[in-house]
Amino acid sequence: MRLHAGSLVMVHLVNPTEKFWGVLEALEPVGVTFRGINVDMFEEWMIEISRRTAPTLGLATMFVPLFGVEGVFLDEPVGEVESYTQRFERRTGRPISAVLGIDDEADLGRPS
Numbered sequence: 001m002r003l004h005a006g007s008l009v010m011v012h013l014v015n016p017t018e019k020f021w022g023v024l025e026a027l028e029p030v031g032v033t034f035r036g037i038n039v040d041m042f043e044e045w046m047i048e049i050s051r052r053t054a055p056t057l058g059l060a061t062m063f064v065p066l067f068g069v070e071g072v073f074l075d076e077p078v079g080e081v082e083s084y085t086q087r088f089e090r091r092t093g094r095p096i097s098a099v100l101g102i103d104d105e106a107d108l109g110r111p112s
Contacts, residue, residue, distance in 0.1 A: 003027055006102065008075040008085050011036060014068050021075060021084045022059055023100060031065040032072060035100075042084060049099055050092040059100070 003009065003024060011020045011034055022036020037045055037059050048055040075083045085096050092099075 003072060003074060008083075008096070009034065009036075010039070010073045010075055010084070011064070012070040012073070013064060014070045020062070023102070024072070025061065027072060029066065031063055032069055033061070033063045035059045035061045039084075046088050046091055049088075049094065 005024055005026060007024045009022065009024045011022070011032060013019070019039045020034065020036040021039050021042055022034045025033040025035060027033075037057065041057055045055065045057040048057055075085050077083045077086060082090070088096055088099075096102075
């Protein structure tokens with residue numbers, strides 16, 4: 001599986017050292033554009049979504065110059081460890097595509 005626009009990814013930044021989860025918008029020689037949330041806030045955001053109330057947290061669209069990016073990784077399970085997407089869907093009982101407003105789940109970078 002390769003990274004493409006619409007893939008669910010983890011973006012690791014160099015300075016400041018931060019990690020984000022979200023939807024890849026573009027990966028270009030100059031940088032990365034994605035719509036995401038800091039992984040430190042992911043759990044709280046997931047709880048808000050599962051309560052089905054108006055969330056106070058959400059994803060923000062960001063551009064990060066390539067020199068600020070340590071790595072971009074597909075959000076996929078590793079052995080028995082769930083991906084963030086799998087964890088979200090299990091905990092909230094909702095498909096991530098519905099919450100993010102993405103119609104085609106095939107575009108999420110999931111293996112077929």
